Amino acid sequence: MKSPIYILFAAAILFSSFTIKKEEKIRINQVEKIQTAIDRDSIITYSKQYLGTPYLYAGNNPNKGFDCSGFVNYVFKHFDVSVPRSSSGYKSLGITKKAEDFKIGDVLVFYGYRNKTIVGHVGIICEANGMKSKFIHASSGKAGSVTISNLDSDHYSKRFYKCINVLP
Missing domain, CATH: 3.90.1720.10 (endopeptidase domain like (from Nostoc punctiforme))
Known part of the structure; x- marks a missing residue:
């Protein structure tokens, strides 16, 4: 059986990677808006x-x-x-x-x-x-x-x- 500290550590890593992906997605959307300016x-x-x-x-x-x-x-x-x-x-x-x-x-x-x-x-x-x-x-x-x-x-x-x- 895994220790409670290991489970908390794994959960923290999983949660932080989810947050990073969310921030990357926001940045991508902001870049897309800039690139869609009409020439x-x-x-x-x-x-x-x-x-x-x-x-x-x-x-x-x-x-x-x-x-x-x-x-x-x-x-x-x-x-x-x-x-x-x-x-x-x-x-x-x-x-x-x-x-x-x-x-x-x-x-x-x-x-x-x-x-x-x-x-x-x-x-x-x-x-x-x-x-x-x-x-x-x-x-x-x-x-x-x-x-x-x-x-x-x-x-x-x-x-x-x-x-x-x-x-x-």
């Missing part, structure tokens, strides 16, 4: 792999197609950023940025093509240059796919509503 360039690199994906009304699947908000939602979901699934959900979202403060990864919000009071289109800035920025989006127009367009084109500049940052 704006990564958003654009990720989104560009879908260039040419067909436009599909209400689509949010790269194998079938995207609509504008489905594309933006899909891209940001990859980075664990929650954004509205419908373009109209962007109307009251975020704080409007000044053109000189636009950054890649910001979301451009546009009024609808026919109705200039309802939000109807969104895209992600891929080249920031104020009102001459370029953005990637799922277009239902001539391109009919995920494409890159110029914000200063007549089609988009007349419909521009705001630019917002959706990143934490």
Whole structure:
């Protein structure tokens, strides 16, 4: 039979190793949070792999197609950023940025093509240059796919509503 001192000693070693493992796990989680900071360039690199994906009304699947908000939602979901699934959900979202403060990864919000009071289109800035920025989006127009367009084109500049940052 083992002595009570031996049992206490073994229990102390077992308990201390459990505590050490718990502390290591906490440190690992803290490191993971630091490593998951979102790099704006990564958003654009990720989104560009879908260039040419067909436009599909209400689509949010790269194998079938995207609509504008489905594309933006899909891209940001990859980075664990929650954004509205419908373009109209962007109307009251975020704080409007000044053109000189636009950054890649910001979301451009546009009024609808026919109705200039309802939000109807969104895209992600891929080249920031104020009102001459370029953005990637799922277009239902001539391109009919995920494409890159110029914000200063007549089609988009007349419909521009705001630019917002959706990143934490």
